[in-house]
Amino acid sequence: MLALAVSGCSGDDPEKPAARPSPSKTAPSGLQTYYNQKMSWTDCGGGFQCATANVPLDYAKPGTDQLKLSLIRLPAQDQSRRIGSLFTNPGGPGGSGVDFIRSTGRTFGADLRSRFDIVGFDPRGVGKSDPVRCMDGPQLDRFFATDASPDDPSELAKVSTVGKTFADNCKAKAANRLAYVGTVNAARDMDVLRAALGDQKMTYYGASYGTYLGAFYAEQFPQNVRALVLDGAVDPKESSTQTLVEQSKGFETALRAFVADCVKNPGCPLGTDPAAALTKISELQKQADQKPLTNKRDSRPVTESLVTMGIALALYLKELWPTLRQALTQAIQNGDGTFLLLLADQMVEREQNGTYSNQTDANMAVNCVDKPNPPDVATYKKSVDQAAKASPHFGQFVVWGGVPCVYWPVKTKDKPKAITAKGAAPILVIGTLRDPATPYKWAQSLAAQLDSGVLLSLDGDGHTAYLQGNACITQATDQYLVSAKPPKTGTLCR
Template sequence: MSTKFSRVDREQPGRKQSVRRRTVSVVVTVVALLLTGCTPNVRWVSPTSGGASASASSSGPAIRPPVWKNCRTDATQILGGQVPSGMTYECGTIEVPQNWNQPDPAKTFHIALMRVRDQHQNRKVGSLVVNPGGPGGSGVELAAYLSAQLPNDILERFDIVGFDPRGVSRSDPVKCFSDADMDAYFGFDPDPQNQADFDAFVALNRKMAQSCQAKYGDTLSLFATEQAAHDLDGIRQALGEPKLTYLGFSYGTLLGATYAQLFPKNIRAFVLDGAVDPTQQAVDSAEGQAKGFSHAFDQFANWCKDNAGQCPAGPDAKATLAAALDKGRKAPPTAADGRKVTAGWVLLGVFEALYSQRLWPLLAEGLANVVKGDPKRIMQIADEYPQRDPSGHYANMIDVFNTVSCDDDASGETIDQARTLQSQWRTKYPVFGTSLAMGVVSCAVWPAKRDPFPTGKASGAPPIVVVGTVNDPATPYEQTAKLANMLGVGHVVTWEGEGHTAYPQTTCIRAAVDAYLITLAVPAEGLRCPAK
């Protein structure tokens, strides 16, 4: 489901801190550059014609391996100017059917890959394929980030392979929202008080959705998660791996769960961190986030109260937030680029900062300053959420998020439902409820055919590790056990910390996940890792 300010992926492991919308993570300004690789002349081959071997449980054509090319320069730019010594970075592409159910060699997508390898690698196990979430996050960039973050025990045994899923960034990107429409979207009041304002928000969402339909036509329905899961098995084939080892964060857990149901016998080891419950209806998911972000802001407010000297927002951060939102509604300050810093922009910055405890000091500064009429800090934080660059251009993360989320969503939300939830959640979740209720609008007006992902057992799969964070605002902790139970082979590991996703943040989490990835040793039943 699309929500106005929630995404299932913000705080990814591997991103360095900086100031940086939706259901389901590391905080840095991402340099959006094209990583080029070579596409083979032959797009794919039949499983018996001598190409990369296909598992007996695979479906569709076998995928040709990529032609790898050095892309250390690209990795250096992604990491802000410096990469770890002793690492090689290679990029390439594979070509996959647009529609795995009806493969047509004339209709394909190109999937961009980055492979990171420790030059001192020994005792190699295979490839570890990673996905950061989103939908809309770049796995190419995540592979670069993780090269500087993963434990040596992992880097010495695995090639780290990241991919941009279909439609994302370097993989035939979906781009149909104009920068002006995006500015208007985020600038809208998250709680439109009168019918005219509500109708204007609906009209903007409809305009944005229709622009996607006009540009992509029937192809718009082919970005659903189930198609991407087939791509993931194509990557396994292209890498020559008989079984897939996978690390997925946030929405990446949904992608992984879908794969596990489609290709259970092709799994070696799966770690799903920041679990999304595939059985949950979209409205229930949005309400879970409203509750989660409310709790996260309470934790932030408690931190301000207990650390007044470090918190410019003062001992009553809730009052400061109320004043900042009021300022945005009644006398919005002007950003350096001329944008009016409305309540919508202020709340966007709050959503972004609550994904990581490391951003709390910046959030405190931003809220305090905007009350005084200085919006610079809060806008730095807010612009990181949808990846808006200094020129005012947006990356395609939100285009992808809406496209995939709505392609997946068959729960049938309506405009009237959004209006009703807005009223109900305004009282129940005073700060975040209305914004998340308004998110119902995006998929209510989505024109493409829906293709919901499966929600069953991963029968025949080996044990899958599902990691949950107790105080995760974006993918609430209770979804962890639900995903594990749905799959039937899930084993829960709990981190009693703050923020979105856990690995590789503490020694306890690292030890459990690393041992599983390397030796397939399943973590102890009921393992709970302390916050620090």
């Protein structure tokens, strides 16, 4: 991936505080009002400041409807040496950037905390930014509990029905916005925010889906790139269904890593042989398919889909592996799915009172409009079958999860393609070798596509690399964001 490209900008010192530009000279035609808007920041507790910004619903008609974006920032500690804003996105799509910074803003590297305002924002349709809402709590409970490994036509019909219900609800409740929540528009919003906050160029950290958003930003505004970190990369060339197939393979790789670790630990509920341990997980899934596990939190039965979701969540962070061992012990020995359900609820941001954030609604709304989708369930099932062979523990679960896109009321003709961002300054792409949700091959691919891509790798487990405590990754990332000078491409951290 990544040939080190020279930025098309001037030779200014990237570490010097940037003077505020004159937005009127840099704003695209018809968007001056948005680029020139002045942000009004207010104290919102804990040392954070919050604000809202206006962006057009439709960039082709900027004089019509508007959306409000919610922002948060943690001001730079050393204002005399402040470089600018470090924009961030935690992934999803559907993850709240405001919540991300409120919970993790102080865990960014010391140099970044000193010299940047750490900025989070909820992309359009997400969180507090005019959120897309399609399904209520009970409806989402049914959606996630639905058997995602249909064994007969009746069960397949149920999968299709819940997918169509999801799409129909979105059409009924959010039809006027569904065409505009995609990544292309979200990336344009980022440039509005850059100008409104007074930054001449974009400095950005994006995780998971945030890498896709960052890549789209660089493709549309290569001249405005100062330094972008794309951590846990998504491959923009993949089709909608192939993305899910490859993701399911990533979870399978991560599960094998967990199992290899588990069987070395005394008391591992899976035994001592890795192959037999994987079989035992398959048996647990089949057991939950035939008779759901019980749980002590509420009346919900813990179905096969919820068991699988709980396992998947624990693979995102190696620190959760002991919790997963405990959850599997309860499930296998006692038929108790309480811990697995708790993990599953965390994945989809379900509160104990039965309410959800809008993460799932926004995730579907963005994914379904970003890329073309199969026209019917029969065609879609071909990708499910492919995934099931490649990833026996996760394939069907992951791919059937996207079935609402088959029925989505808004279609796109924009086919997936490589992103080169020609003319952009060096862009740092980070990949973790055993990442469950964004396979390492995606980081390699994105780095190769980008004209100025630089690949930094972590020989590790879990989803994304930065903020996970690896000193090599932290140092390389922080130095790049401060200096705009990347590490040597191909660097491997351990």
